[in-house]
Amino acid sequence: MHIVAIGGSDAGISAALRARELDPTVDVTVVVADAYPNYSICGIPYYFSGDVQPWQSLAHRTHADLEATGMRLRLDTLATRIDVANRRLSVRDAHGDSEIGYDELIVGTGALPAFAGIHGLDALGPECGVHVIHSTGDTFALDQQLKDRDPRTAIIIGAEYVGLEMAEGFASRGIRVTQLQRGPEVLSTLDPELAVVVHTELLDHGVDVHTGTTVKAVEKTATGLVVHAQYAGEPVSHTADLVLAVVGARPNASRLEDAGASVGAFRAVAVDQQMRTGLPHVFAAGDGVITHHRLLGVTYPPLGTTAHKQGRIAGENALGGQARFAGSVGTQVVKVFDVVAARTGLREHEAAAAGYSPATTQAIADDHKRYYPGAQPINIRITGDTHTGLLLGAQLVGRLGTETAKRVDTYATALFAGLTVEQISDLDLSYTPPLGSAWDAVQTATQEWSRARHPVEVPA
Numbered sequence: 260m261h262i263v264a265i266g267g268s269d270a271g272i273s274a275a276l277r278a279r280e281l282d283p284t285v286d287v288t289v290v291v292a293d294a295y296p297n298y299s300i301c302g303i304p305y306y307f308s309g310d311v312q313p314w315q316s317l318a319h320r321t322h323a324d325l326e327a328t329g330m331r332l333r334l335d336t337l338a339t340r341i342d343v344a345n346r347r348l349s350v351r352d353a354h355g356d357s358e359i360g361y362d363e364l365i366v367g368t369g370a371l372p373a374f375a376g377i378h379g380l381d382a383l384g385p386e387c388g389v390h391v392i393h394s395t396g397d398t399f400a401l402d403q404q405l406k407d408r409d410p411r412t413a414i415i416i417g418a419e420y421v422g423l424e425m426a427e428g429f430a431s432r433g434i435r436v437t438q439l440q441r442g443p444e445v446l447s448t449l450d451p452e453l454a455v456v457v458h459t460e461l462l463d464h465g466v467d468v469h470t471g472t473t474v475k476a477v478e479k480t481a482t483g484l485v486v487h488a489q490y491a492g493e494p495v496s497h498t499a500d501l502v503l504a505v506v507g508a509r510p511n512a513s514r515l516e517d518a519g520a521s522v523g524a525f526r527a528v529a530v531d532q533q534m535r536t537g538l539p540h541v542f543a544a545g546d547g548v549i550t551h552h553r554l555l556g557v558t559y560p561p562l563g564t565t566a567h568k569q570g571r572i573a574g575e576n577a578l579g580g581q582a583r584f585a586g587s588v589g590t591q592v593v594k595v596f597d598v599v600a601a602r603t604g605l606r607e608h609e610a611a612a613a614g615y616s617p618a619t620t621q622a623i624a625d626d627h628k629r630y631y632p633g634a635q636p637i638n639i640r641i642t643g644d645t646h647t648g649l650l651l652g653a654q655l656v657g658r659l660g661t662e663t664a665k666r667v668d669t670y671a672t673a674l675f676a677g678l679t680v681e682q683i684s685d686l687d688l689s690y691t692p693p694l695g696s697a698w699d700a701v702q703t704a705t706q707e708w709s710r711a712r713h714p715v716e717v718p719a
Contacts, residue, residue, distance in 0.1 A: 260285050262577050263348055263361040265338045265514075267291030268300065269563050270367030270545025272319075273570030274577070275330045282578055287330040288359060290350060294334045295395040296325060301563050303398050304424035307405075308431045314398065333359075338368070341518040343538050363540050363577035366515055366528075367570055370508035370546035370561050375441075377416070378476035380504050387479045389502045392421060401503070410434060410500030414486050416474050417505040418445035423457070423595045425503060426466050437467045437497050439488060441506075444470055448591060448602055452621060453638055453656045460598040469497075477502055508561050510547040523549040524559040532583040534573040542577055544569035553586035553675065554605055554651065555613050560589050590671040592664045599659055601667035604652030604674045607642050616645045622707040624700035626661035628692035635661050639704035641680065645712065648679040650705070662694075669701045680705045 262278050262285060264271040275287045289296065297319045305311040325332060333350070340349035341364065348359045372391040374380040383389040385400035388410070392401065404410065413429050415422050418440035429436045438445070438461065444454040445461065445468060461468050469490065476487045486497045510527040512520070520536045520543070523529040528548045530536055536543050545566035552558045565587050575582045592601035610617035619642045625634040637657035643650055653670035657663040673683055683705040690697050698706070 260362045260578070261360065262287045262363045262365065262574075263359055264289045264365040264367060264574075265348070266367030266369060266545065267293070267296030267332075267334075268298070268367065268369055268545070269566035270369070270570035270573070271365065272297045272325070272367075273567045274365045274367060274542075274544060274574035275325075276328060277571045277574030278578055279328050279330055281575060281580070283329060285578065288333060288361075289325075289330055290333045290336050290338050290348070290359070292335070292337050293394065293396055296322065296332060296334065298395050300393065303392055304421065304428045306398065307401070307425065307428035314395075314402075317395075338514060341366075341514055341538075341541065343518050343541060346540060361540070363542070365534075365570070365573045365577055366536075366541065366543040366547065367545040367566070367573075368511045368514065368547050369566070371511045372504070373507040373509045374504065375474075375506040377474050377504070377506070379479075380477055383477055383479055383484075383502075388484050388500060389477055389479075389504070391504055392425060393508075404501065405432070408500065412437070412483075412499040413501040413503060414439065414484070414497055414499040415503045415505065416486065417441075417507070418461075418468065418470075419447065419505065419507075420591065420593045422503075422505040423461070423593055425505065426461060427464070427594075427596050429503075430464055430466060434501075435465070435467070437499060438469065439472045439474055439486065439497065440468070440470045441473050442470065446593070446600060449600055449654050449656070450606060450619075450640055453600065453640060453654050456638065456656045457595050457598055457600050460596050464596050469495075474506075477504075508546060510559070510561075512543075512547045515541070515543060515547070523557055527559045529557075532586075533576050533581065534569055534584065535576070542573040544573040551584055551586045553588050555609070558589075560587065562587070562589075562591065564590070585675075588671055588674045590667060592667060594659065597659045598656060599661070599663040600654075600656045601663050602652070602654045603667050603671040604650070605642060606652055606654070610642055610644070610651045615649075615651055617642050617651055618645050618708070618712065620704075620708045620711045622704040624703040625696065626657060626700060627694050628696050631692040637661050637663060637666070637700050639700065641704050641708040643680040643705075643708055643712075648681060650674055650678055650680045650683065653701075653704070666699075666701050669699075680708050684709075 336352040444451040521529040546561035590603040640654040642652040
């Protein structure tokens with residue numbers, strides 16, 4: 260059997276590794292559009308901050324490591340067409356066009372940067388000082404400008420996860436950062452009541468944050484790059500030496516669409532929970548496909564953790580397995596200077612739109628016993644269903660070192676298991692005064708939700 264996987268990032272490599280793990284005799288070829296398979300795109304901001312050096316450290320596995328598993332890598336090779344009827348993949352490399360036959364095909368081509376209708380972003384490129392940060396090639400282009408031109412000012416369009424991480428990376432290099440966000444607050448995956456903590460952290464570290472600002476165009480002038488925008492209905496402009504656009508991603512699904520695959524949310528390819536596309540002998544996984552969400556049904560949150568899981572399932576099922584993707588709950592976390600923000604599940608408006616009857620409460624709980632030195636507060640918002648008591652979501656913001664990321668994982672596990680808000684108090688969580696409390700912060704927050712729903716009446 261010959262399995263071909265398209266894509267050298269999370270989904271494609273995970274699929275290839277799983278197939279080889281289950282059957283060391285299977286022939287696996289991975290087609291990679293560039294020369295850098297299995298590099299951590301999520302780690303790029305920390306290369307620019309200087310926390311990760313050299314850039315080769317971003318490789319999950321080296322080229323040699325991958326080939327040692329028995330897979331064959333076709334680097335700098337672009338997949339151009341899928342011939343479903345004849346099970347042939349057309350590719351293009353430095354030697355020209357050719358075809359690769361397959362028995363089973365796995366497509367993990369990921370996503371592409373979205374430009375959100377901003378005029379000039381698709382025309383201006385790194386040579387003009389306008390960058391995206393989506394691939395190893397993008398990393399090299401930006402790194403070269405930082406070395407050659409030593410920019411002193413930068414505008415970041417977008418204040419979501421990567422945009423916030425890059426703001427920290429630039430600021431650590433002494434670059435004055437202006438951050439433009441279309442929404443009313445940074446980090447739109449959090450409620451504004453918590454996102455404002457992240458906003459304040461940016462300001463405290465010298466980042467000039469402009470929310471409610473819609474970017475319309477980017478222009479190259481003799482004095483620098485000008486970003487034209489609107490704020491409160493009025494035109495505004497910002498000038499800098501460098502512009503970085505991180506305004507989202509769109510599925511890179513054109514080859515599958517051309518081959519006849521159906522598309523769903525955001526034009527991501529529709530797959531079932533076994534990662535089947537509906538095309539015979541064709542699987543797909545990662546940022547180019549829809550995601551089955553345990554609370555929402557079908558949605559499209561492009562996440563690396565999801566891509567790894569989906570790729571592993573596609574690799575197993577390409578061998579004839581029956582593995583199923585158990586679903587996502589949208590767990591995310593980001594570090595912004597000395598603040599950590601995390602979420603899992605649904606926010607109140609998302610839950611209401613999905614047909615639940617949600618209510619949300621906010622609590623502040625210490626990360627460990629207050630009498631032990633160094634206790635820090637964690638802000639936690641809990642959303643639960645008022646009819647069933649089910650936990651629907653949690654949002655947390657705490658200082659670095661408060662184990663906020665691991666605490667959101669407790670809520671994510673509870674969501675996966677279908678626990679009620681009150682059942683979280685039954686969890687047998689660890690406790691020692693330097694690290695937690697007898698009632699952990701995650702339980703203190705859910706108890707606050709229960710009290711708000713069922714206040715205790717004090718006898719007269």
